[in-house]
Amino acid sequence: MKILKTLEKYMEDPSLELVASGHRACQGCAEVLALRMAFKVLGKNTIVAMATGCMEIISTPLPITCWRLPWIHVAFENTAAVASGIESAIRILMAKGKIDKKWINVVGVAGDGGTSDIGLQALSGALERGHRLIYICLDNEAYMNTGVQRSSSTPYGASTTTSPPGKKSIGQSTWKKDMPKIAVAHNIPYVATACPSYPFDLFNKLKKAKEKDGPSYIHILSVCPTGWRIPSEMAIEYGRLAVRCGMFPLYEVEDGVYKMTFKPDTLIPVEEYIKGQGRFRHLTEKEIKEIQQRVNSEWEKLNKLCEITKP
Amino acid sequence: MAKKMEEYKWQDLNAGCVIDEPGNSLQYKTGEWRILRPLTDYSKCTKCGLCWLFCPDNAMRPKEDGFFASHPDYCKGCGICAQECKFEAIKMVEDKK
Amino acid sequence: MKRKGIEVSKAIAEAAKLARVEVVSAYPITPQTHIVEHLAELVANGELEAVYLNVESEHSALSACVGAAATGARTFTSTSAQGLELMHEILFITSSLRLPVVMVLVNRALSAPLSIWCDHSDVMAARDCGWIMLFCENGQEAVDSLIMAYRIAEDKRVLLPVIVNVDGFTLSHVIEPIEFPEQDEVDRFLPPYEALFKLDPERPVTFGAYGMPEIYTEAKYAQEMALVSSKKVIKEVMEEFGKRFGREYKVVETYNMENSKVAFVSCGSINENIKTAIDLLKKDGLDVGLISLRLFRPFPSEEFLESLKNVKRLIVVERSMPQGATNTPIFNEICALIFTRKLDLTVENYIAGLGGRDVLPQEFLELVVNPPEKDHGREYKVLGVRG
Ligand SMILES: Cc1ncc(C[n+]2csc(CCOP(=O)(O)OP(=O)(O)O)c2C)c(N)n1
């Protein structure tokens, strides 16, 4: 298998599947694909703490589990704290010689709701304390598990069940919270955005995160065909469009230095990304223009950050 | 293999309901959800492996000969593999189960 | 055995050190602060080999304990009132996951109005969270209970978290002469924690799967059976502790019950004043007893019933408001027992010592000889309430 050879650059065993088949994610779920890809890189010596949300529900209906890794779910808002406890335990048990000294990745995983809303405090605490852990935010831009309610990570204009468009509403009335920058503000060694539509970029970033001796934060855009109202086969393509139009730039911040990891020569119009998605169907040309302007200015800002932080 | 939920007595559960059979979800056959299934024209296939890489269910699996085939037990028929194959080697066809 | 005069909070921290806790995760709140401050100091000085986690909230404090305990570490946390409420969600999950986390709850009244002073409204609001719950009357008991708590929690037949209740200020902040067992004696009594299941890449397991209607009932019943049967282990541990360290504890303690037809039922530091009242009454030739619940969860029904002996009148004194219930929690539980076992007893319900209000021995004495009328159509009487 040719591709396995290519992947060996990023991971020990590309054929490893740590998220077993038989999970109950919707057809074409790119959120579970993000997990499949991420854990290929992180490998077997990994412990996972996961928040309540789609990925928890689709993977562990008692007595069934699709996890081949040590895995724990406690609640919705405390994943970073649970992961902190795991990392602390490993540290002290190794120091006391109760468990073998080896590299164990401690990984916290939560959705955009579990990260940017209800779990933000616990995450901030964990990042500030400097645990050696990798926190993965699976951003499908709404509370999907409970039926597509808006989160602070839902994009402007999107229709969700709690941000319905109507005579007096455009849909989501706020701009997407910039979670990666909040993570950057904690001065941690590594922050990156990623998307399974760009697998090699994603692999590279997880590999870097794995090697950091401190917290890293990986924000993965995870296309959700169900919540975005797109055909299931289009999940990878929409991730690509999000990146190519600049709505979801792929970048990393390593020790404070911003770097674009995928820079299209020209951005495609956001309309190309927006138009096929049911959640944006109600938007007018004027509103799409407004979004385009915002994307342009954010894109510029990000480029500036890359320039000014260049060593 | 885990029993069906409704067959568990309270004494059968591990303390804390811990599950100690990693990956036993294999016994849950999501293939039943499928309406369409991927059909590969191996004459067009370059064995690039992207269909394998992008499958959210790890249902597109390598065969001995280096080609890939969808696993009937797990393929949900999402169509990603067909959409993402750069060589248009995969078509989604009706699944006559 | 060393004996020294020490603030009870510090003594509790020293007991945690003797128990060789490995992860301490706590958030400061009065009156718990002196415990965690002293632990932070012990870790900072290298006297205790542990991680001291400065978490950003009580919710995270307990969540981190859950993560650490699931990884196989011995964990300690401590809080009071508002902190316990912030932990509330995770209390239930800790016990459901069967993790032997140990907490010292320095009892304090719940807001509002904000009060830093003692009552039991905090623990009573969490009474059905699936933890084993012990009460202490003095500092020595707090130290001993903490050491026993780990032994009970980590027993493979139990695997449940334990709350050791210590009354805020009246207990936590007083200086008492306390006997500390030697480290090697504690080590013999309390071997290192060996988890039944833990988060370990060598043997991956899944903690915290969700339950469909087909299996949720069995999951909860299994947990309840573990909690109920833990009483046997608790009694065993108390007995062994007594043999090794010379201080014997029982799940239900009694005082002057031999010839008493009247008895108080209570728990915590308030018992000291009740005992003084009992001594005063005895001088006047009146025998009144005290039934003190050292163990509150699982409720020690049989031991409680045995302790009744010849009693015909029970005076139940509790430190929390029922807030719309007919009576206070322990009273309700006792009455359910008396009714189902068809016992012939009268039971009175008093509420005292809310938000740190002192209750003097004289007031308890009055209850015996001059029981006050209930007021406002309630089924209980609040002692000393004005108006
Ligand atoms: C304290 C608490 N509040 C609310 C919920 C209900 N709830 C469960 S999952 C969820 C949304 C999850 O959204 P997100 O984190 O974005 O993950 P997704 O399901 O989209 O992957 C909500 C609101 C809960 N479980 N716990």
Ligand code: SF4
């Ligand atoms: S709702 Fe969306 S994120 Fe959740 S399982 Fe379905 S596709 Fe995946």
Ligand code: SF4
């Ligand atoms: S993606 Fe297409 S060409 Fe590549 S291996 Fe799959 S079927 Fe063959």
Ligand code: SF4
């Ligand atoms: S149709 Fe979907 S589930 Fe089936 S093999 Fe292709 S990508 Fe996998």
Ligand SMILES: [Mg+2]
């Ligand atoms: Mg989401």
